[in-house]
Amino acid sequence: MALIRLSLLLTLLTFALSTNAKRYIGGDQWNRPRINKSFFIKQDKFIKELILRTVKVVNTKQRKVGTAFFYKENADHYIFLTNYHVISGNRECRDSKLLLINSDFNKRYASCDGVIQEGTIKSGSDYIYFKVNKEERLNFLSQISEVRTDFSDPVIGDRLVSVGFGAGKANRRRYDAKISMDRDCLYLNGNIDITFNKDKVRDVFFTACDAQSGDSGSAVMNLETGDIIGLFFAVADQKRSNPLTSKEIQDNLGTDYMEFYTNASMSIDLRKIKLK
Incomplete structure (x- = not known):
């Protein structure tokens, strides 16, 4: 072995x-x-929630694209998880713009509001938790099951x-x-x-x-x-x-x-x- x-x-x-x-x-x-609207409305609850929690990450400085997903919420923020190599710390957080869709398949926009916790390849992982301020247009996230x-x-x-x-x-x-x-x-x-x-x-x-x-x-x-x-x-x-x-x-x-x-x-x- x-x-x-x-x-x-x-x-x-x-x-x-x-x-x-x-x-x-x-x-x-x-x-x-x-994924378009006709595909989305045909899916079961599990798939719909997976689509709703998935976020497009656009690093405006480096012009690169990655993905993140909604993890949980607290009193003031929605918390998301992605790779460290997608958002490498608070500087890249400030440069990252986010895109989601809600349950009506309408686009919703947000910005990274700060890094909570991170783990690099050198530390044995590749992740970063970041937060987004709660606001009315993102309320649909509160209806999604926590991970x-x-x-x-x-x-x-x-x-x-x-x-x-x-x-x-x-x-x-x-x-x-x-x-x-x-x-x-x-x-x-x-x-x-x-x-x-x-x-x-x-x-x-x-x-x-x-x-x-x-x-x-x-x-x-x-x-x-x-x-x-x-x-x-x-x-x-x-x-x-x-x-x-x-x-x-x-x-x-x-x-x-x-x-x-x-x-x-x-x-x-x-x-x-x-x-x-």
């Missing part, structure tokens, strides 16, 4: 953060439809779903979210510590969900339970056009198949990111 784990860590040095990767394909097909962190371990093969702004335009007025929820968007394995640029990222799980630059910071939801289980942060640096086929996924579920670690999209277990 020690040799297997060592091999995994050496192999994982080739992984790239999602902001540096053009596109990751899990399974045989690329399937990330754009639970007491969920049970996901089961290998559980179907997942993620909403993000991969390939989105660096324009706060353009709502261009996409959803990954095809038959290959599955929980493959976890939790494992990986090595990234000589630093260790803890409690990572692996999926075959299609992803794209700009999806960093997306919530990963378990379709079987409705629980948000992870914070998406990285994808494999694919060397082939489609290195993990649908047949490979189905044939090797429940095993330590090496391709599940070296050719996957990656998220941090939400239970391990504790808001102080």
Whole structure:
């Protein structure tokens, strides 16, 4: 087992953060439809809430796009979670403009009001909690269920779903979210510590969900339970056009198949990111 784990860590040095990767394909097909009003109104409560809590992050100084999601609220603020490499501290918070949609599929705008807590790759994670001032046009967030962190371990093969702004335009007025929820968007394995640029990222799980630059910071939801289980942060640096086929996924579920670690999209277990 020690040799297997060592091999995994050496192999994982080739992984790239999602902001540096053009596109990751899990399974045989690329399937990330754009979310519009007609799509939204047909979804069940779980999917609707996932879409409503998902936020487009536009860094106006660097002209880059990322994703965040509503985590909880307190008396004065709504609190959101994303990756540190999406909003790297208070300076980038001040430069970040946010876009959401409400339950009527109308656009709502907000700004990052400050960083509450952060964890960098060097510290063993990749997250940042930031706050947004409460105001009337964001009241719909108070109707969304708070994220639970007491969920049970996901089961290998559980179907997942993620909403993000991969390939989105660096324009706060353009709502261009996409959803990954095809038959290959599955929980493959976890939790494992990986090595990234000589630093260790803890409690990572692996999926075959299609992803794209700009999806960093997306919530990963378990379709079987409705629980948000992870914070998406990285994808494999694919060397082939489609290195993990649908047949490979189905044939090797429940095993330590090496391709599940070296050719996957990656998220941090939400239970391990504790808001102080």
